[in-house]
Amino acid sequence: METRRLRMLVELSRLGSMRAVADMLGTTTSTVSQQMAALADDMGTALTEPHGRLVRLTPAGRRLAEHAVTILTAVETARHDLAPGSEPNGTLRVAGFATAIRAHLLPIVTALTTSHPRLSILVREHEPAEALRLLAEDATDLALTYDYNLAPAAEDPVVRATALWTARWGLGVPARADIRPGSTLEVFAQLAGQDWIVNSRNTADETVIRTLASMAGFTPRITHQADSLDLVQGMITAGLGVGLLPMGTATFPAVRLVPLTAPDVELRSYAVARHGRLDWPPLALVTDLLVGRSTTGSQSRHLP
Template sequence: MNPDIRASGRHRHVKGPDDGGHRRRLAPSGVSQRSPMRLRHHKSRHLNARHCRTRHSTRRCVGVFGDAKQCGVDFRRLELLVDLARLESMRAVAEVHGLANSTVSQQIAALAREVGVPIIEPNGRLVRLTPAGRCLVGHAVEILALVEAARRDSDPLAEPAGRVRVGGFAVGIRVSLLPILANLAESNAALQVVINEYAPAESLALLIDNALDLALIYDFALSPIVLPPTLQAKPLWSTLWGLGVSSDASGTRADLRDFADQPWIVSSGTSTDENVVRTLASVVGFTPVIGHRIECRDLVEDLIIAGHGVALLPMSRSARRGLKILPIRGPIVEFTTYAVWRRGAIGGALRRILDQLAPEGAAVAHLDHWPRRT
């Protein structure tokens, strides 16, 4: 989404498009060819370690860090380095870990000695990662994920148990999570699912901070969310959106140029659907007039029926009297929901939930009915 939702979460206590609702594009596991993921990894220089994964740069990284067998690295220091790349501040890392600034600085310096190359450098009154430091961050993410996975899988025969904290937007919870709760309770009595309603930005921030175990988020193909490399995702279902207009509007497909002078209704909580509206308008050559910013989908429909504007709405949401939702001529407006978790954090309980949310090898489902508030 542009502006991108980044790892720190740009919004707190915001809602997205649904019912009163809330606010994709990851490069997760299990991507279906039918509905390819568009979510890109974080493009920040601090989080982007993809340059380490090309053939030439991988050779360069190996040359920088030497033989891994000769290099004993403290995992705790790798955690501090990953958080420094994400938070871009020694002070912020210290606050997250409950340490003194000097302690974080000493641990990062010790890590540099362990790997044998400088990994940070002065940047005014702050510091920044060196190219070797950014390369190490990419490897650190993979190493820490493997360590966490090994820890969680130390007893593979154990029955899934404990609390799984799930955060997500309302429609995602209704469509994906609620239908599997009864089966989970019946088959795993010791497993407790704790549900919290959050916008995608807030869910991702809490997931990164280890305050959630699983996030249900969404985005539009035309306004993708950006994920940091510490998170992993899998698509659950998708649906197409169209243009909500009053029932007296002519035609069976929406040519957006016919609505160039209409007030457009967008979300007040995030910029996602506004970005989509502006992208669609730019394709056909006009600048939309944003007339209203509304969270509740029912109120959006009320305004459309009363002739106060038009808005993007899910095609699978049943239209009320006085309203119709037209397919749009031009780029497809696709909305996709994802399950997101921390890399390496799939223990028995979370794995059981993910297996039911999206069985291995299953295609990305198409949502035929968008639920309404009752």
């Protein structure tokens, strides 16, 4: 039984389309189809069945996909267990959002230059969905991601997320705005007629805003998008709308940060890696160091 075929089966169970599997693995749909047929021959049972113009896994296919996750994890563990306890060395690829890199990873990189000179860390800045896609494609080893308590990320059995720090968020409004103190929903209700600014590269902020607005009894008018919170503050200053901002961030003179409580809005950060690689010394070392730094205080995304 070839592990390549098991990998295709796992991705087919996750993506639901042979074309999507082919695109992700850099091959052709016909190749995926042939490999699935060969795997079915190996197992002596049908693993897929027609579903409209697509295919879906049979009960046997779903069960084998569950076993395949365990099998592939064991293979990855064996691959990275050749030198247990050895000095971390080689290249660790990390993809993550800007604040996690700036406030947490870069100080670690600087320290490791002296303490572990044989370890090299390759850094790429990406929003969570982008970083997780790179992890699925084996284009990175560690993804630094975040979600919100009001917009939790979907669970993926192929990876393990290690909790890092959390950060409270508030609402950035023009400093001159007449906002009466109150609960989150009371604050939102006062801004029902405003334009709203959301992240241009991640939908979590928008999900939080839409959820709270719905609870407050209105549909928010989402108009502007920006990835940098510096730019979000610039837009608020220019009168283009209001948007979520991390509590404790330094605000522009024309921007006021309104606390959001009951319900609170909390960003939660994670270090995410594929099962089977968690004991690889470079990955284990950097993850442990990130966890250690997270206990020293909260940081928020894209600080100016």
